[in-house]
Amino acid sequence: MPRSILATVHPDALRHNLQRARDCAPDARVWAVVKANAYGHGIERCFDAMRSADGFALLDLAEAERLRALDWRGPIHLLEGVFEPRDLELCSRLHLWHTVHCNEQIDWLAAHKTQVPHRVFLKLNSGMNRLGFTPAAFRSAWARLNVLPQVDEISLMTHFSDADGVRGIAHQVATFEAATADLPGERTLCNSAALLRHARTALRGAQNLAADWVREGIALYGSAPDFPARSAADWDLQPAMTLASRIIGVQSLQAGDTVGYGSAFAADKPMRIGVVACGYADGYPRHASTGTPVLVGGMRTRVVGRVSMDMITVDLTGLDAEGMGSEVVLWGRSSSGAVLPIDEVASAAGTISYELMCAVAQRVPFAAA
Ligand SMILES: *Cc1c(COP(=O)(O)O)cnc(C)c1O
Numbered sequence: 001m002p003r004s005i006l007a008t009v010h011p012d013a014l015r016h017n018l019q020r021a022r023d024c025a026p027d028a029r030v031w032a033v034v035k036a037n038a039y040g041h042g043i044e045r046c047f048d049a050m051r052s053a054d055g056f057a058l059l060d061l062a063e064a065e066r067l068r069a070l071d072w073r074g075p076i077h078l079l080e081g082v083f084e085p086r087d088l089e090l091c092s093r094l095h096l097w098h099t100v101h102c103n104e105q106i107d108w109l110a111a112h113k114t115q116v117p118h119r120v121f122l123k124l125n126s127g128m129n130r131l132g133f134t135p136a137a138f139r140s141a142w143a144r145l146n147v148l149p150q151v152d153e154i155s156l157m158t159h160f161s162d163a164d165g166v167r168g169i170a171h172q173v174a175t176f177e178a179a180t181a182d183l184p185g186e187r188t189l190c191n192s193a194a195l196l197r198h199a200r201t202a203l204r205g206a207q208n209l210a211a212d213w214v215r216e217g218i219a220l221y222g223s224a225p226d227f228p229a230r231s232a233a234d235w236d237l238q239p240a241m242t243l244a245s246r247i248i249g250v251q252s253l254q255a256g257d258t259v260g261y262g263s264a265f266a267a268d269k270p271m272r273i274g275v276v277a278c279g280y281a282d283g284y285p286r287h288a289s290t291g292t293p294v295l296v297g298g299m300r301t302r303v304v305g306r307v308s309m310d311m312i313t314v315d316l317t318g319l320d321a322e323g324m325g326s327e328v329v330l331w332g333r334s335s336s337g338a339v340l341p342i343d344e345v346a347s348a349a350g351t352i353s354y355e356l357m358c359a360v361a362q363r364v365p366f367a368a369a
Pocket of ligand 1: 159191193
């Protein structure tokens with residue numbers, strides 16, 4: 001018998017969440033962001049449910065090749081553009097659209113020999129200060145691209161630093177507007193948080209924020225981009241991944257007994273403890289401390305004591321029907337339909353859902369679709 005840990009991807013949830021994006025921005029085209037192997041879900045496993053997207057956005061060229069191998073002929077956008085000149089050959093061959101965020105990438109394009117002019121997304125650094133041209137340098141970058149025979153259409157792009165937080169996006173939208181006002185081309189601004197939180201309000205304003213293309217990642221996978229302000233249920237999103245396992249041992253404790261490494265948890269009364277086949281070597285966060293929610297037999301209970309490499313311990317007190325072999329959901333949906341949002345687990349571990357999704361370990365098998 002293999003260990004009982006299993007990850008499952010839910011195609012219906014992906015379809016539902018994609019439709020939610022369309023509801024938020026009915027006039028925009030939606031890129032399904034599938035970087036990091038579809039946020040750990042697996043590009044091939046998600047592809048069928050996501051093929052009604054208008055395009056796929058990612059940054060690893062090998063992942064772009066995998067999408068073409070699935071016979072996806074629509075748009076693929078390399079969000080960080082090319083990393084070295086010879087990547088442009090693959091862009092020509094596979095018809096990849098790519099971000100241009102620095103002068104070196106323009107130099108490489110100018111030297112690139114191709115019959116196929118490329119569609120590029122010129123990126124403005126509107127305040128995040130990671131990738132992109134400053135407002136002062138943006139126009140000359142656009143002018144350089146505009147005269148290159150290697151370039152077909154130039155679209156305009158920026159990325160928000162605070163779409164999920166209190167600072168919001170207004171300052172960056174204003175910067176983008178000012179820097180791009182009279183430039184032609186399609187626009188792409190929104191990630192999940194901007195789409196869910198700001199697209200509707202902005203649609204009523206002068207700027208069509210969700211104009212042309214939106215880049216949806218985390219919401220597609222069923223997590224709220226602005227947890228805990230809003231939950232996935234508040235946004236009507238469904239979990240696209242379940243990580244589940246089983247109880248492989250049970251202990252009865254007396255008051256004063258301790259559990260696990262470092263005796264980090266001490267019982268203050270008689271308790272039943274379940275030992276679950278899941279640990280940090282499976283991608284479960286080691287920083288999930290006592291109190292992190294977990295579902296046993298579809299009912300909510302909590303982790304107690306430290307997470308170890310291959311096991312965690314959970315409180316079974318009061319769950320008398322549960323014991324050896326009981327289903328444990330670390331995040332996602334139980335077989336009874338109860339949902340444990342990944343956002344709650346991430347938050348209890350001091351991280352975000354993105355990191356947990358991407359960190360599911362190689363040794364965890366995924367259920368066949
Ligand atoms: C990852 C990424 C996105 C998607 O962000 P989410 O918060 O997951 O929706 C959008 N745009 C860029 C440039 C990205 O790198």
